[in-house]
Amino acid sequence: MTGDGNRRGSDDIGDLRSEFQSGVSGPESPARRRFFTVLALAASAAMTGMLGSAMGILSLAPLRKRRMEGAGAGAGAGAGAGRLELGTLAAFAATRDGSAGPQEIVVTRTFADGYMTRRVKERVAVVADPRASAGLAVLSTTCSHLGCGVSWSAERKAFLCPCHGGVYAPDGTVLGGPPPRPLTRLPFVVEAGRLSLDLSQLAALSVRSTDACMKEEEA
Amino acid sequence: MSAIFASIKRFLEERGGVVSAWRHFADEPTPIRRAWFFTLGSAALLAFVIQLATGALLALSYAPTPDHAHESVKVIETQLPAGSLVRGLHHWGASAMVLLVALHLVRTFGFGAYKKPRELNWLVGVVLLILVLGFGFTGYLLPWDQKAYWATVVGTKTPSAMPVIGAATEKMLAGGPSVGAYTLTRFYALHIVLLPLLTMLLIGIHLLLLRRHGHAGPTTGPDPREPFFPYQFARDALVGLLLVTALFWLAARHPAPLERLADPSDTSYSPRPEWYFLPLFQMLKLFKGPLEPIGTAVLPGLAIGLLALVPWLDRGPERRPGKRRGILLAGSVGGLAILVLLGLGAADQPKNAPPSALGPNAEPPPEPRILGGAVAFERRACVRCHGAEGNGGAAAPEGFALVGRSDTLSEDKLATHIREMSPPAKPVADVPGENDPDKDIPSLVVYARALQQGPVPLGRLSATIRLGGAVMDREECRTCHVVFGEGGRRGPELTRLSGKRDRPWLVGHFQEPKKFVPGSKMPSFRDLPEAELAAMSDYLLAIP
Numbered sequence: 001m002t003g004d005g006n007r008r009g010s011d012d013i014g015d016l017r018s019e020f021q022s023g024v025s026g027p028e029s030p031a032r033r034r035f036f037t038v039l040a041l042a043a044s045a046a047m048t049g050m051l052g053s054a055m056g057i058l059s060l061a062p063l064r065k066r067r068m069e070g071a072g073a074g075a076g077a078g079a080g081a082g083r084l085e086l087g088t089l090a091a092f093a094a095t096r097d098g099s100a101g102p103q104e105i106v107v108t109r110t111f112a113d114g115y116m117t118r119r120v121k122e123r124v125a126v127v128a129d130p131r132a133s134a135g136l137a138v139l140s141t142t143c144s145h146l147g148c149g150v151s152w153s154a155e156r157k158a159f160l161c162p163c164h165g166g167v168y169a170p171d172g173t174v175l176g177g178p179p180p181r182p183l184t185r186l187p188f189v190v191e192a193g194r195l196s197l198d199l200s201q202l203a204a205l206s207v208r209s210t211d212a213c214m215k216e217e218e219a
Numbered sequence: 220m221s222a223i224f225a226s227i228k229r230f231l232e233e234r235g236g237v238v239s240a241w242r243h244f245a246d247e248p249t250p251i252r253r254a255w256f257f258t259l260g261s262a263a264l265l266a267f268v269i270q271l272a273t274g275a276l277l278a279l280s281y282a283p284t285p286d287h288a289h290e291s292v293k294v295i296e297t298q299l300p301a302g303s304l305v306r307g308l309h310h311w312g313a314s315a316m317v318l319l320v321a322l323h324l325v326r327t328f329g330f331g332a333y334k335k336p337r338e339l340n341w342l343v344g345v346v347l348l349i350l351v352l353g354f355g356f357t358g359y360l361l362p363w364d365q366k367a368y369w370a371t372v373v374g375t376k377t378p379s380a381m382p383v384i385g386a387a388t389e390k391m392l393a394g395g396p397s398v399g400a401y402t403l404t405r406f407y408a409l410h411i412v413l414l415p416l417l418t419m420l421l422i423g424i425h426l427l428l429l430r431r432h433g434h435a436g437p438t439t440g441p442d443p444r445e446p447f448f449p450y451q452f453a454r455d456a457l458v459g460l461l462l463v464t465a466l467f468w469l470a471a472r473h474p475a476p477l478e479r480l481a482d483p484s485d486t487s488y489s490p491r492p493e494w495y496f497l498p499l500f501q502m503l504k505l506f507k508g509p510l511e512p513i514g515t516a517v518l519p520g521l522a523i524g525l526l527a528l529v530p531w532l533d534r535g536p537e538r539r540p541g542k543r544r545g546i547l548l549a550g551s552v553g554g555l556a557i558l559v560l561l562g563l564g565a566a567d568q569p570k571n572a573p574p575s576a577l578g579p580n581a582e583p584p585p586e587p588r589i590l591g592g593a594v595a596f597e598r599r600a601c602v603r604c605h606g607a608e609g610n611g612g613a614a615a616p617e618g619f620a621l622v623g624r625s626d627t628l629s630e631d632k633l634a635t636h637i638r639e640m641s642p643p644a645k646p647v648a649d650v651p652g653e654n655d656p657d658k659d660i661p662s663l664v665v666y667a668r669a670l671q672q673g674p675v676p677l678g679r680l681s682a683t684i685r686l687g688g689a690v691m692d693r694e695e696c697r698t699c700h701v702v703f704g705e706g707g708r709r710g711p712e713l714t715r716l717s718g719k720r721d722r723p724w725l726v727g728h729f730q731e732p733k734k735f736v737p738g739s740k741m742p743s744f745r746d747l748p749e750a751e752l753a754a755m756s757d758y759l760l761a762i763p
Binding site (some may be wrong): 028033036039040041043044046047050051054057058059060061085108114115116124199 | 231265269272273276277280282286287290291293295299300301302304305308445448449450452453456457459460462463467727
């Protein structure tokens, strides 16, 4: 608002007083109307801006939220810290040497989810992988297309997605359908003859913005 | 450009009558005299709109179950960006709305604006006042903290003294025989669905009736008018800006409180209602025993009834205050009575604020050695002579209470006393090489010293916090870390972690420190049970 505007304002109050004295509404003065219009719009904009910014920041919170895939509690007995045991190596021997197909394992994971701690069951597939030292790989069963759950078909010797017909080879590569990428390989460790998901690595993979984890990945 | 605007304007006018509707809205003749008095209604409307917007946003992150409500509010307060600000706006907006609606009512009463033909609009206004109070009553249960729980217990029990319908009313309010999960979902649904819909409907009728009969204007003298926009609109907007600024200041300076999680076993808690329920609360104290229904039902019902009947108690076209002495006197007496009750209620407030569950005001947990000492106290069966929490107890010989005991043995003598009088029932730790049965004595000495200073109420702490502190004591975190101002300096001081870390990070870090902090020299604690690591995390996050 300029000094010019203020001067107009005080003139207008003068006008107003004379209106009171006469008791009738005089004809509208364009200057007074302009002054009140600017005032009305400026005050409305100021309060809308204040409220809008506070609420805008809160409504955009989901964009900032990192995925909380924290270290989960192990499922079975003997599961080490930050590990989710899938089974003994011996149990996967048939898968490793190719005499049996991939094995699907259901694991229970506990993690912090916003205002609560949640226990969820997740399904992973243990498949043969001649390049890995253990001869095995662990695949996520989440389809890379739109996130449906894929399952192993012993007949067709492939992972099939029930939603849009995605087909994956036993090693997770795409054989057909809409999936853009192979099935995600999950980090695992072999300790004392046991195969376990490495949950701290899993956290590192999904919580990409945590700097400590980034360094871990680079190392 | 202006050609485009003109054609858009023409389109909207031809197809929807938008421009002429705006003209009709904007050109309403509005009084010039006393114009600032007439901003109260629109300020109350703005407060309602702010409540709708902030409330909708809070509902996105709130969980209406007894298990999660408190934690979800805590997450809004401490973790979501601007969450505390928006909740503060909602909290103070509620008070502003009650205040503005009350001032609007007083203004309308004083100006005699309820007279023919505006009686119906007065009635709608009275119902709106009740709805606003309903918002307050249902709203403050939602955080499920101590105040929420106990104020609702009292609030729902209040009608139970009424004859015949009392018990049924209480059950209908609480959704069952007592305040619980169904009360919370009930109040939530009322607060965010039913009350807002009713209020919007009635505000719509209120505004339509205002436009139908026109503005009543000042009581005497000339009544020049000018269009609503931009003149009265500008005044309304200025008052609105003032309101919004005040709410921001309050929300930033005095954030909405969150007390501890509701604890139905806490018999010491004295529930205090919000200021706008204090007159009612205070009146309940005046009527005891069989007279109680007078305070809970008869007088409030009478007050609302009389308020609703005002247009018929003061009939005739006269609006000048000087000619309406009778009704103004009656109204002043009623208003004064409410203010006196409010003042008495306010004077009766307890001096100490109840403990908060938030921020730097949150009561810090006792230091680890006290919690470790309390575990040793139990393990060594000190309870037999000194009573639970050192309070003596019924079975203990006289003079064996530790609380408040002034004679102080030296620390060596105290340690000797513990070693001789109460050998531990089981070893301190199952860790190999850590079988010194008296390892817990130093902590027990610290605990005994603390008891001598006064009671150490550990019962209020959650089980995980107690366990976490005891584990930290047993694992001797203080060797390398400063905890509550004492300890080694090899590692970082353990304070104010709650904003920076969360439980998964801390648990993972205990298990594999180097993975989370490259180059960390901290040993791994992966041998400890997961529950102990989680408890330690909770304890650390509770340190202010």
